[in-house]
Amino acid sequence: MVPLQKVDKDGFRAMVKTLDPRYVLPGRKYFSQTAIPNLYEQHRSKLDAELRTVAYFSTTADLWSSRTMEPYLSITVHFISDDWELRNHCLQTSYFPDDHTGLIIAQGLREALDSWRLKEERQVALTTDSGANIVKAVQLNDWRRLQCFGHRLHLAIERSVKDARIELAVGVCKQIVAAFSYSWKRKRDLAIAQAELGLPKHQLKTEMPTRWGLRQKMIERVTEQERAINQVLKADKKTRHLVPSWQDMDVLEPVNKVLSPLQEFTDALSGERYVSVSYLKPVLHLFNETILAEGENDTQLTKDMKTTILTYLNEKYSDPGTDDLLDMASLLDPRFKTTYIKIEKVDEIKARAVDEIKSLLTEQQADTTGTSSALPKAVAAAAEPEVKRKKSLASFFKKQGSSTAQSRATLSDEEIKVELRSYLKAVEVDSDTDPLEWWKCHQVNFPRVAKLARKYLCIPATIAPSERAFSTGGNIVTCHRSALKPDAVDRLVFLAQNL
Known part of the structure; x- marks a missing residue:
């Protein structure tokens, strides 16, 4: 990103004058105090409106220091749109001068979500590195965490x-x-x-x-x-x-x-x-079975290296919470499904998928059905005097009707299981297929499972998005622009990442 002082250079002004003699180029003060803040507010409002429509999202977060040794906390958000496009945005690069303890980082992460009115319960997972302080912060917030595969490797x-x-x-x-x-x-x-x-x-x-x-x-x-x-x-x-x-x-x-x-x-x-999170299970399987498997012509040094790498990765990804998360992501990827899930865990993951789909449908029904429609009926019922009526023949079947409604609810649960089985028995998909494109075409056939896929497939496997924000910040806070204020750094990184 070019420094704002460029607009005050005689050579730049002469070039603009040559391109269009009628154009009056504003000074640096206009861009720093008016144009960039207005552009930031415009795109922040646009992103805020887009996030209002997101049901579930995931995030990445990491800490870094600028050239002037000022600490920043960068947070990115990831979600799948209604058109089945994976969206990624850098939410903020906030100045973080406090001690980097787990408690303070946990508070900073919560404040970051609150500033964008993102609900914690809608966050599927937070991808971080293995730093003890940020791991502690996630534990304090009681969030689900996915360890960065790049750092683990x-x-x-x-x-x-x-x-x-x-x-x-x-x-x-x-x-x-x-x-x-x-x-x-x-x-x-x-x-x-x-x-x-x-x-x-x-x-x-x-x-x-x-x-x-x-x-x-x-x-x-x-x-x-x-x-x-x-x-x-x-x-x-x-x-x-x-x-x-x-x-x-x-x-x-x-x-x-x-x-x-x-x-x-x-x-x-x-x-x-x-989509990257659903690749983790297949990649680990490939490491164990092929790439890092011992060969006949391997030297002892080669065998020792392969064993050390596999032992470490298998140990770190054997955590029950992480393993369940990766199994669910693999299940919802039409290329893999249950291929890389342990046989003894397949039924457990299927049952958990059914429960989560039921929960998603319940939440959706609660969001669409408000209490406003029930309030007028209650008021009307209270206003009307109770009139004693003669018992009719239909009244004898009220109990039977309620049991019918209950059977329909049970049927709905069975429909979820049938739909999940149909999805798992669907035609095999080529490994080069984009899973989001597949879901875009087949969500009509599996509407309930598609809701769960949109929830889990947005999780990034690494914290590379946050690290790219670091690189952008490094290109902005150069040795010639070391006096930039933290608010200006936040705005410039936001615009550079999201425009």
């Missing part, structure tokens, strides 16, 4: 690479990358060696300690360009000691073999324009 991988051999080999990689990063001559020689050896003309990549994917990319690039790297380093006496040994390569290759397939899953589950 990162912690699992960090545990798997805590090996002296891996740390030594990664250290060699970092030294090699540094040797090429700060020398244009070595970069030139590397390009020449790549052409001679027929290797891809790729640059070496640096790592970032907080992003395991970048470390994996660094290792992958070093193993790919090993021959070219050796040729360049051996030609210079000062860098011959950096040539990776065969022991280093025997470590780097298994590490790359284990980690490279996992990167694609992290990227895929971080999307916010499509």
Whole structure:
């Protein structure tokens, strides 16, 4: 986002004058005090009206610090519209200068929902990282929490690479990358060696300690360009000691073999324009059965890494509350249904689905049927004097009529079960099918189950939406705009994310 002071620059004003000499460009003060606040209020009101029509929603939340070390709390909301579109909005990036204890964060989260008039009981789940303070906050609010898959996978991988051999080999990689990063001559020689050896003309990549994917990319690039790297380093006496040994390569290759397939899953589950929560069960099953399963040609280091990652993920996702949530999301995805639910839990999840559908229908009936219609009847009944009438033949069947109504209610429960069975027996759906498009076409056939699908399929599997708000905030609060007030940061991030 361009700083507002750009409108006061002579070059910018000259360009606008050239484009349209009749246009009078306002100054920075107009944009900062009038245009942007009005635009913010306009879009906030529009989003507020849209949220009024949402039956159920999910959220993500996380804390971050700006370049000026000012703490902020970002919250995003996710829901499925009446047209079966997954909507995502950044609600706010609020200044959070208080101590980041669980109690204070819990209060901040409640205040954030209250400011948008969102009811806590309508929140299906809150996706967060595994920070102790935010986990405690969710517990204090008695909310359902889904742990971020990206953070869990990162912690699992960090545990798997805590090996002296891996740390030594990664250290060699970092030294090699540094040797090429700060020398244009070595970069030139590397390009020449790549052409001679027929290797891809790729640059070496640096790592970032907080992003395991970048470390994996660094290792992958070093193993790919090993021959070219050796040729360049051996030609210079000062860098011959950096040539990776065969022991280093025997470590780097298994590490790359284990980690490279996992990167694609992290990227895929971080999307916010499509359903992701229902993928978690199938992904965990795929990890256990295929991707991280021990192979015949695996080295002991490879087996140890796979075992460590699987043990950690299976332990963290074996929590009963999380497991039930993922089972329900998988059940409501027409691509998976009961495929990845444990056989002994299928009947339990079906029964819970029936109960939740009944609850949704009851809530819907309560919302549509107000007490206003009953009030005039009660007043009229009170005003009319009671007249004693002769008992008619129909009066003898009143009890039978009430039992008929009761049987109809029971029939409604049976209809829910029949509809759920029909949905589960429907034609198999291709794995590339968009589940929301499928539900849009088939909600007429399964209207009750569709209500439950709209409730659960909006949950994001990661906190990537909140982290994208962090990135937007980082692009706004730059070193040249470090004096921005927190309210201005909130407005600018809101507009940048939601426009």
